[in-house]
Amino acid sequence: MKSKVAPLEGVRVLNLGGGWAGRVAAMLLADQGAEVLEIKRPDRECRLEDALLERGKAVVTLDFRDTHGRERAQSLARGADIVIDNLGPGRAAGFGLDDRSIRARNPALVYVSIPGFAEGSPLAHTAAWEGTVAASVGVYTDIHALGPLLGGPPIFTAVPMASAYGGVHAAIAAVVGFAQRLKTGRGERIEVPLADAVLSAMALLIMKVDGQPRRFDLPPIDKAMTEVAFPILRQFHDEMSEEQHGRIRGYLATFGRPQFGNHRCSDGRYIFINAVDHVHHAKACLEVLGLLNDLIAEGMTVGSPYEEGGEGNNISYSAGLRPAWVARLKSAMSARFLTKPAQEWEGLLRKAGVPATVVRSTDEWLDVPEALAGGNVADLEDQEYGPVRMAGRYVSIEGSAITSPALRSRRMTDRFEWSTPRLQVAPTAEPPGKMLSGLRVLDLSNVIAGPAAARILAEFGADVIRIDPPAPQAGPRMTMWFGIDVNQGKRAIVLDLKSAEGRSVLEKLVRQSDVVIHNFLDRSAEKIGISDQQLRQINPDIISCQVSAWGGPHGGPFKDDPAFDPVLQAATGITQRYGTKDAPVLHGIASCVDYITGFSAALGIAQTLVSRQLGRGGAHVRTSLSMGAQLVQFPFTVASERAARIAEPSGQQAAGYGVHYQTYRTRDGWAFLACRARELGQVAGLLGATEPTEGALSEVIAGMTCMQAADCLRSIKTASIVPVRRLDELRACATLEKSEQFQSGEQHLAMLRTAHPSGYQVSLPLPTWYRLQSKAVEPLSAAHAPGSHTRSVLAEFGLSDAEVDGLLTRGVARESWSILKHYLPH
Structure with missing residues (x-):
């Protein structure tokens, strides 16, 4: 039996060193078997996170200021497939390591530049520290849920969003660029500015839907308050007394959602629950607490999260609850949680399918036995620090001919040469197009992470078809409002995969597609015919991708538990660091874990695509919110008895x-x-x-x-x-009315305001996190309502008009959701 190889075996990657982002990108490529040489400055301080960032790499020490050091680096670059430059503005050119200098001798090279701010923009030559970038794009003002309303001093966060998101985007750019090179023989230069990378994570925070229904505002208060009163109050923040601030916070608390947040338990620990905007979660949570029947007897109802209007008493429509019911729920739930310890509540709630977790510190997460069993965390022997507990492999790939390698310790070396033969690529006469033109993707995922993965592929030119079920379980915020961003660039169909006829139609689609993405649990995926084994029986070369909540490289005991971004923040120490042990604080909505998980999934798909182009076949790609939650806080997910981690500024007073x-x-x-x-x-x-x-x-x-x-x-x-910029300030100066107005050499951020299928004017970021030398930044098509393209897509896949009509008549396929009266329910 032929042994399997790593997905990126034979791909040579040179990281020129520099900042965290480039090192993250190179680590993500090394995790999939690429030969990575990373150059280390002689004066760079050694720190514990090096054991994580340098795993799987050969690390060489070179001084670019020395002629001999520059020549060795230039020689390595001439033999590389991918070069990553995170040195800072103009530095690579000063050392003869810029893309023009290297590609003159190595024209097939994929060169990824990671500046803090886009080249040619006003901030291009600003010293772009992690905090500098974060301050410039609203991280210190808008991550806190009430920051945009209340104002006040900026709140520092130690979570390195710029480097984490910049690193993932740079890795995607490198791999997709290399996939293009395999097809065409042409190299490419791709710029991934860190500020733009952060904006890709902040899309739902900076997105503006003019006049949207109040239920989608956070918090859902009267628009006269959000648009008139609070901007005035924000201006006088410093002149107001603590009593006045307390009264404002008390007013906002009446719009809170008790089914979403922290609750203290009998042992003094907190449990975090996320049981809102869903058909089942709120009801199941109250059943576990033993409160549901009493609340119904008092006048509450269990209705649809898509309800419009109503009496303000629908447990499933939390944003529409009257303040009196909010207060009643909060009081009842708080009292009940105090009757058992947090760990016991976690088990009971998860058994009932309710997303919940004990609120933990990062150190506690690293010691969770179930996380170690699933490979979510792993132990790696490091030559300097000995055994190091760290995050496991962020993305896992398994196919008939390929497998992600086991984690490998870093290797310090003085050998300045490549150890693997260079992959030979024959140039073709293929006409230039977008990098992933011709790739067909079926997106069966929902909420944010999975859809974001598919949207990234669409940004590179893939043809993405979104397949929704006839009756959604997630509510309108998670499907429709989030979808305005993450479902851009896709066509939308509705198909009933619970029916045999629907699964038969899906088989036709899978046979003619390259990638299938979903976020179903294993048992649910198998029921509707989309497990990896089932998909491979239909199309042996398919690339399947599963985005779960808790799954690790080995699966693990938690792999079948549901969860969302905020739950994983609470589980892995993010909310405790942003707040305190006694007052954990959510670190943004979706901008922390969801997007980076989705982008990691897109990276895994791209890595598998490269492997498939090298003749190694399709494969199954897996990642999870638990892995994304660790990647976004990578410097802190390491532990060793021999050394301490870097300092962790924490709390709402952190500067x-x-x-x-x-x-x-x-x-x-x-x-x-x-x-x-x-x-x-x-x-x-x-x-x-x-x-x-x-x-x-x-x-x-x-x-x-x-x-x-x-x-x-x-x-x-x-x-x-x-x-320190607020997102509303950025939006005001970065929003364009036409995409043609964007000048990549003059703007470091850009948004586009257009008429939207929802009936509203919508402002969204342009995908400026990938700036190709050969292609202009272009907007994606708007996210259409479920089923908008059902008829045309099925016809494209070979079904006759009569067949499509029959499917529609029998309800197997649909052109809309019957539950959805308006694109954004009122």
């Missing part, structure tokens, strides 16, 4: 990592200062501070505008101070 790296108040607003710790004295002197202390710096910066402070620091290339 940064220290005097040299934190938020400051300026004369015209808030700003974020970042520099090397050793440069603080020089920075303080240039700003006119009497000493390099927080007090002295705060005093002098408060008397300047942000621009004046930035002008003072221009002589230090590695220091910057930038305004």
